[in-house]
Amino acid sequence: LHLARLRTRPDPARPLPLGSLGWPFLGETIEFISAAYSPHPESFMNRRRLLYGNVFKSHIFGSPTIVSTDAEVSRFVLQSDAHAFVPSYPKSVSELMGESSILLINGSLQRRVHGLIGAFFKSPQLKSQITTDMQFYVRRSLATWPDTTQPILIQNQTKHIVFQILIKGLIGLDPGDEMDFLKTQFQEFIAGLMSLPVKFPGTRLYKSLQAKKRMVMLVKKIIEEKRRRNESRRGIRPNSKDVIDVLINDTSGQLSDDLISDNMIDLMIPAEDSVPLLVTLAVKYLGECPLALRQLEEENMELKERKSQQSQDLEWNDFMSLSFTQDVITETLRLGNIIGGIMRKAVKDVEVKGHFIPKGWCVFTYFRSVHLDEAIYEDPLSFNPWRWKEKDVSACNFTPFGGGQRLCPGLDLARLEASIFLHHFVTSFTWVAEEDQVVNFPTVRMKRGMPVRVTRKQGACERSSSIRVEC
């Protein structure tokens, strides 16, 4: 208790932001979690914003924390480098990721890995490969959906499709036994992300670490095969087809096989759940807003007919040029807050916009409050994709993908995958969504998995050069 008090004792010369540190040890964690589980997750933040302002002190998840619901303060924190702030995750998450994970490393190594991955995810070659693969998997999956009799769970369906795309893009594997093995092990692995930080045989964390080891072994085997193949090509540098290729072709000498294989698993964490959720939430919001659904359908039908008249396949820039579909995705990101906020830890005393953040304290940059702030977004709780017609998505008031040095490198890919799914979904089916609720903690998800009843549209047979699905 004495140490805890010493750590949080204010320096009279540099007053801390207003706020309460709550109960000893527990702080305000219970209030935060119970608000997060309730139908009004922002109530915790809103009450304190009224009492103390947009930046306040608290004590959540075991650390004294400055909470920022101010877009400019959050931007400053995210743009600062590791001399001021480093990532901070619950102990169980850091244990599972390991110290060489891209989500935890800092400095030149983080910039190198981030730069390589980001450039590959932006490359036309990958986008075109993902467009072909994603359409193949989406069409194959939609072709098996039964008409109206049984509801389809959008959350599960999209998880299955997106996992296949992710593994192909990261490791180069096609569906098969190894993909199934990775899927089973990954489920076991992520089950431990929010567990108690105790790791001896039988505990949740231990089981998750074992699952990661098994995945890493498979990835190492794939790396060895790729290296052998590269050697046999005697110096001809092959094109990178997946993230492993990109990292093993790097010539800086900073990236060991251990680092690469560990990171392949860690890279799945931010991607595996968030894209399926983006699609699932978009379906939920569209189901509740017939006007938006109609406009989205018209835009996509127009594209489909135009491409079919020209006997052309859909390419990634076709999807990215669907302006209303992109606005639907943007509005879903704003309202859905798939990642509500990000934790950083101050490695030195920092002052920003007159707010003092002491060394050793965490900062919780809470985007959710900014995205739902009525001073920034009119009628913030309503789904209104038309608001983005005039608005700038790169403003600091809109940060679903974070910002600064760790800005999500997968953001274009996430939008591309979501538009491909929505395109095929609305052009192939009419559908009715059943009642479901958003759960916001520990991660955002739909309580029932977003059930929808679908009816196939007349003549909605899908055709492309690579696959023909019979309706």
Ligand code: HEM
């Ligand atoms: C809707 C989908 C997604 C959302 C909302 C999202 C959100 C975010 C956010 C907020 C961060 C910043 C974390 C921080 O600052 O500590 C982040 C980082 C990251 N994301 Fe995404 N993400 C999405 C999809 C993806 C995809 C598809 C991939 C890759 C395949 C991906 C890979 C990453 C990686 C590797 C980082 C860490 C970057 C670093 O620390 O250098 N994400 N994401």
